[in-house]
Amino acid sequence: DLYNMRHIGPDTKVYGVIGNPISHSKSPHLYNAAFRSTSFNGIYLPLLVDNVSNFITAYSSPDFAGYSFTIPHKEAGLKCCDEVDPIAKQIGAISCMIRRPTDGKLIGYNIDYLGAIAAIEEGLRASNGTTPASGSPLAGKIFVVIGAGGAGKALAYGGYEKGARVVVANRTYDKAEELAGKVGGQALSLAALNDFHPEEGMILVNTTSVGMKPRIDKTPVSKEALKHYSLVFDAIYTPKLTRLLREAQESGATIVYGTEMFINQAFVQFKMFTGLPAPKQLIRDVLA
Ligand code: ATR
Incomplete structure (x- = not known):
């Protein structure tokens, strides 16, 4: 039950990792397990995307609450944001995008270095x-x-x-x-x-x-x-x-x-997506 299917309803927030290829990504397994363990009402999908701009435009519902970006879309992702964090702008790439609940705008960040x-x-x-x-x-x-x-x-x-x-x-x-x-x-x-x-x-x-x-x-x-x-x-x-x-x-x-970088990055991103403290031991276990 990777996707916590029984809990999906009108209030479920949708997240995903945008990349190409994407099937190797551990993120769906990681974040769905973390959402479940913290009772966060969300679902996290692997998103095989060719054209980031078309994708973001097509899924403009507020229920699409945030995305992670991986190869080769980190630069293209930056161009699709309504606002970009200053460090991401300097780096020229984003690693995640979050829809601001107050006005629905998409804000891009680069948190690769934070981990x-x-x-x-x-x-x-x-x-x-x-x-x-x-x-x-x-x-x-x-x-x-x-x-x-x-x-x-x-x-x-x-x-x-x-x-x-x-x-x-x-x-x-x-x-x-x-x-x-x-x-x-x-x-x-x-x-x-x-x-x-x-x-x-x-x-x-x-x-x-x-x-x-x-x-x-x-x-x-x-x-x-x-x-x-x-x-x-x-x-x-x-x-x-x-x-x-x-x-x-x-x-x-x-x-x-180097492995600590990914683990700490997941802690930071989980908190940004959900506002909740990360289930650190679970994340360590999944990424081990
Ligand atoms: P990444 O995005 O992972 O940082 P990159 O943009 O390709 O990868 O950067 C690779 C870095 O590793 C560069 O700083 C590169 O040095 P150059 O600017 O001189 O190319 C460095 N690098 C790669 N192979 C190297 C080697 N054999 N010896 C020393 N530096 C190397």
């Missing part, structure tokens, strides 16, 4: 324990982002929003410079990263595919350089323990797995 940022903050809080309860543990820290593609941009904006001092390191230096300029940060070439240690206890985030299966022997930064970092996050999740994370752990850093 990663939340996981990193949690890792920092768990490792130093002494952080004040208010404010982000990222504030004032040097936050080094490797990569300047979609994920790199999102993480750089996320760090910037939390008050971190952002450094962007990229193979193509020009792209690092462009992104660093937008977040008031510093640019580095990937080669220069190995000798970059203005202070101890920095945070490192990899958003490149370096180290992804099947080339698991690769790492974007030397092991020697890792001793200057207190926390390392790798957006790669196949394998779960990348060479970068293994070497960071050996150097004494706290490590945060």
Whole structure:
């Protein structure tokens, strides 16, 4: 009973994930299970869509309450919003769209980075324990982002929003410079990263595919350089323990797995869709 059929009625809110292909998506299973466990009157569908604009126009009923966006529709989705959150606008893509109940307008957000940022903050809080309860543990820290593609941009904006001092390191230096300029940060070439240690206890985030299966022997930064970092996050999740994370752990850093990004993202999105606290253990179990 994936779709909680017995509960569908006139008040049921409809959600879905828009993409192409879509059959591989775990989201319908995840959100329907989460809706059921919290008694939220909603249903979440896999939506195989070719033309986002046509789709959104066709389903303009207020009962269509929100959508998630996946490949290749994150950019097209942005163009179909009535309003777009400033970070999503900067990134140039949305990850979800929510119909505002008061006026029915569709508001686009990009929360891809929030899951990663939340996981990193949690890792920092768990490792130093002494952080004040208010404010982000990222504030004032040097936050080094490797990569300047979609994920790199999102993480750089996320760090910037939390008050971190952002450094962007990229193979193509020009792209690092462009992104660093937008977040008031510093640019580095990937080669220069190995000798970059203005202070101890920095945070490192990899958003490149370096180290992804099947080339698991690769790492974007030397092991020697890792001793200057207190926390390392790798957006790669196949394998779960990348060479970068293994070497960071050996150097004494706290490590945060790529899988945590998806889990935390689901927590954030569930709350945005329903207004309810996320059933965290259930979400962890479904995504495990
Ligand atoms: P995503 O949207 O997942 O971030 P992307 O937009 O294709 O993917 O960006 C890929 C990032 O990984 C880029 O920063 C890219 O560096 P370049 O700008 O120099 O292309 C980086 N990247 C990919 N393969 C790499 C490699 N073998 N070595 C170093 N950097 C690499």
